[in-house]
Amino acid sequence: MKGDVIRRVRSRKHDVRLRLPFDDIMEFAIALLTINPEELEALGWTFADRKRFLDHFLASGRAAQGVKPEELGKMPIEIVVPKDDLTRLQQFAVRELPKAASNAGMIDRVLSALDEAARQPKRARPSDR
Numbered sequence: 001m002k003g004d005v006i007r008r009v010r011s012r013k014h015d016v017r018l019r020l021p022f023d024d025i026m027e028f029a030i031a032l033l034t035i036n037p038e039e040l041e042a043l044g045w046t047f048a049d050r051k052r053f054l055d056h057f058l059a060s061g062r063a064a065q066g067v068k069p070e071e072l073g074k075m076p077i078e079i080v081v082p083k084d085d086l087t088r089l090q091q092f093a094v095r096e097l098p099k100a101a102s103n104a105g106m107i108d109r110v111l112s113a114l115d116e117a118a119r120q121p122k123r124a125r126p127s128d129r
Contacts, residue, residue, distance in 0.1 A: 014083045016117040022064055023073040024106050024113075029057040031100035032092070043092060053089060056081050081117065090114045 020028075032054050035043075040050060060077045067075055081089065093110050101107050 015080045016083050016086055016120045017078050018081050018086075018113055018117045019076050019078045020109060020113050021074050022060065022077050024109050025057050025060045025077055025079065027101060027106055028093075028097070028110055029054055031097055032057070034100050035092075035096055039096065043088075043095070045088070049088070053085060053092075056085065083118075086114065086117055090118065 032050055035050070040047065056079055060079050063077045063079075064072055064075065090111075093107070093114055097107050097110065
């Protein structure tokens with residue numbers, strides 16, 4: 001348990017922020033749910049990987065709480081993703097998202113947000129300052 005906490009604190013320096021409309025986040029999460037075991041294997045993922053990726057996106061629900069339903073869909077939500085997962089999510093978005101997404105605009109927004117997050121500078125640790 002203690003080791004888990006320490007690992008999470010250390011890994012936060014490698015987190016990136018991903019900003020997307022709430023509707024796009026939910027559509028991406030649904031696309032993650034729809035890939036079958038063969039597609040997971042082709043991506044080099046396990047079911048645990050997919051669950052971890054889904055957890056990143058579903059965490060956006062906390063930011064959406066209390067927002068009026070009519071305003072929620074287009075509301076930009078920021079989620080934090082470990083940089084290690086970002087590359088794998090980019091690969092998924094390029095390879096699988098076009099098969100599952102309902103509109104091309106969503107795919108463009110997701111790819112742009114993922115690319116922007118990948119360009120974020122590495123955050124300095126307090127001891128590096």
